[in-house]
Amino acid sequence: MQKAPLARMKETFGDKEKLVEAIVGMIELGEETKDQAKVRLLSASNAKLLRLHAVAKEVKDKFGTKDKLLEAVIAQLGRAKDKDYRQALTRHTTARLLDLYRAAGRSAKRTAKTAAATAKATTKKAATTVKKVASTAGKKPAAPKKAK
Numbered sequence: 001m002q003k004a005p006l007a008r009m010k011e012t013f014g015d016k017e018k019l020v021e022a023i024v025g026m027i028e029l030g031e032e033t034k035d036q037a038k039v040r041l042l043s044a045s046n047a048k049l050l051r052l053h054a055v056a057k058e059v060k061d062k063f064g065t066k067d068k069l070l071e072a073v074i075a076q077l078g079r080a081k082d083k084d085y086r087q088a089l090t091r092h093t094t095a096r097l098l099d100l101y102r103a104a105g106r107s108a109k110r111t112a113k114t115a116a117a118t119a120k121a122t123t124k125k126a127a128t129t130v131k132k133v134a135s136t137a138g139k140k141p142a143a144p145k146k147a148k
Helices: 005-013 016-026 034-042 046-064 066-077 083-090 095-136
Strands: none
Touching: 005 046, 016 034, 016 046, 034 066, 046 066, 046 095, 066 083, 066 095
16 A cells, blocks of 8 residues: 555655755746745645656656657657647646656557557468468369359
8 A cells, every 4th residue: 555645755855845845956947936936835735746756857867858858749749840739738737748758658559569460460361361372273273164
């Protein structure tokens, strides 16, 4: 069974202020100052803060910045030339972009698996057809039946 958010937060960071410090150090603040962000984040729940930290850490480790994550999502979806779609995705949160990236990855795996299964079935069917043709190659064609 998973521990409560308060227990996980205390085990990992010690107190809420250290968790907020870690989050503020990893996320892009935009127009907000660090002090304003700290005050806002200190009022958030421990579960939300732990999720924010996990998302920020994964984005920082895998991609570096939100912009690089955005590029990865667009590339994985195959919409690199779609400027309107890119503009729409810039309004999404980092967590939502990360979820899109994961979903696109799962979809790509599923598509590849289906394509492989289809190719295997097609190959098997072609092999069966070749066997039938090869087995009938040495036989004489049947004589046409006479009409009565």
